[in-house]
Amino acid sequence: MCFHLGGVIESLRLADFRCIAGLSLEIPEQGLVFVGKNAQGKTSLLEAICVLVRLHSPRTRRPNQMVKFEAPRFGVAGQVWGRERRVDYCKGTYTLKVDGNERGSQGEYLADGGLVVWMGNEDRELVTGPSEGRRRYLDFLASQIVPGYRRALSRYKKALQERNALLRDGRGSGREMDSFTKLLVEHGREVTAGRAAMIASLEKPVTWAQGAVGGNEEAVGLIYKAASGDDFEASLAMVREKEQRQGMTLVGPHRDDVKLTLGGLKASDFGSEGQQRTLALALKLGQGELLREQGGKTPVYLLDDIFGELDKGRRERFLASLPKGAQVIVTTTNASWLGEGMDLEVREVSGGTIR
Numbered sequence: 332m333c334f335h336l337g338g339v340i341e342s343l344r345l346a347d348f349r350c351i352a353g354l355s356l357e358i359p360e361q362g363l364v365f366v367g368k369n370a371q372g373k374t375s376l377l378e379a380i381c382v383l384v385r386l387h388s389p390r391t392r393r394p395n396q397m398v399k400f401e402a403p404r405f406g407v408a409g410q411v412w413g414r415e416r417r418v419d420y421c422k423g424t425y426t427l428k429v430d431g432n433e434r435g436s437q438g439e440y441l442a443d444g445g446l447v448v449w450m451g452n453e454d455r456e457l458v459t460g461p462s463e464g465r466r467r468y469l470d471f472l473a474s475q476i477v478p479g480y481r482r483a484l485s486r487y488k489k490a491l492q493e494r495n496a497l498l499r500d501g502r503g504s505g506r507e508m509d510s511f512t513k514l515l516v517e518h519g520r521e522v523t524a525g526r527a528a529m530i531a532s533l534e535k536p537v538t539w540a541q542g543a544v545g546g547n548e549e550a551v552g553l554i555y556k557a558a559s560g561d562d563f564e565a566s567l568a569m570v571r572e573k574e575q576r577q578g579m580t581l582v583g584p585h586r587d588d589v590k591l592t593l594g595g596l597k598a599s600d601f602g603s604e605g606q607q608r609t610l611a612l613a614l615k616l617g618q619g620e621l622l623r624e625q626g627g628k629t630p631v632y633l634l635d636d637i638f639g640e641l642d643k644g645r646r647e648r649f650l651a652s653l654p655k656g657a658q659v660i661v662t663t664t665n666a667s668w669l670g671e672g673m674d675l676e677v678r679e680v681s682g683g684t685i686r
């Protein structure tokens with residue numbers, strides 16, 4: 332298989348993004364480390380890259396939160412995978428350009444976009460936290476490599492919202508309800524199929540990464556728990572009365588989960604803290620491997636302050652597990668570990684600017 336090399340984000344320009352009023356930056360092929368005290372804008376820089384590449388923020392689902400306080404809009408631009416991309420956001424509307432030409436929809440903008448793996452301290456929640464995080468993990472992955480997935484998910488969510496509104500208003504039967512149920516089933520099946528395909532492909536790379544970072548072999552299991560059952564339509568029919576009583580949609584991909592096991596035991600209940608932390612890293616490294624295999628290019632790795640939590644051995648093994656040639660952009664409050672397996676240029680971030 333032929334992988335493109337990393338070295339993908341060549342430059343970044345921001346305007347009124349979070350605490351950053353304006354900034355222009357070249358990014359070396361290997362990547363960069365952003366060092367600085369707390370609350371200086373380091374994570375905001377990674378977030379801006381994620382928005383530029385995937386129109387997705389790992390921190391918020393509300394783009395207006397990314398607009399600098401008191402400013403009307405934000406802009407993010409840069410040379411990405413050899414093309415000039417530009418994202419402008421103002422009052423609920425994105426304007427998206429590639430090489431100066433406007434793209435009519437988010438889908439069109441993303442169709443020839445790049446790939447991203449985001450890793451943050453909060454990733455341990457993937458193992459120990461509620462199911463929503465695991466759904467988002469699968470959705471972010473599938474949106475990048477499964478054709479039509481992002482659109483199916485967005486249509487599913489819209490149908491779910493409308494259906495829930497009808498159920499809440501006591502209008503849970505009739506033609507309107509039937510038509511939203513039909514849409515829910517149609518798009519829900521696509522979402523479930525996309526997630527199931529990801530799960531089936533993830534077990535191998537995640538198990539590899541768990542061994543590589545943890546330092547010993549450990550079988551990882553990922554078991555998809557589809558809340559729509561084998562037949563989504565039949566499952567909905569079975570709970571119809573209960574849904575009418577409770578005023579909400581009770582089955583479907585919005586309630587899916589993934590059971591994670593280590594050596595056959597549920598990781599959240601029986602894994603040690605160290606094993607759980609390693610599994611969180613392995614889930615993201617496995618995601619990267621799948622993006623490389625199925626997305627045809629090496630993703631950019633955005634690592635948000637993850638090194639403080641890792642002991643030296645695990646940090647070194649983790650760094651050695653990143654694909655060769657991948658661009659890695661890191662934030663940290665403490666750069667004392669630099670040089671131990673990572674040789675990247677450093678930029679100091681302070682008060683929303685780069686020194």
Ligand SMILES: Nc1ncnc2c1ncn2[C@@H]1O[C@H](COP(=O)(O)OP(=O)(O)OP(=O)(O)O)[C@@H](O)[C@H]1O
Pocket residue numbers: 348349350351367368369370371372373374375376396397398399400636662664
């Ligand atoms: N929309 C916004 N407009 C202006 N400032 C904002 C906005 N959103 C967040 N901030 C502020 O931006 C600052 C920088 O946040 P950011 O998370 O990027 O810092 P950081 O350097 O990564 O910090 P840490 O090391 O603590 O994670 C914070 O003080 C935050 O309150």
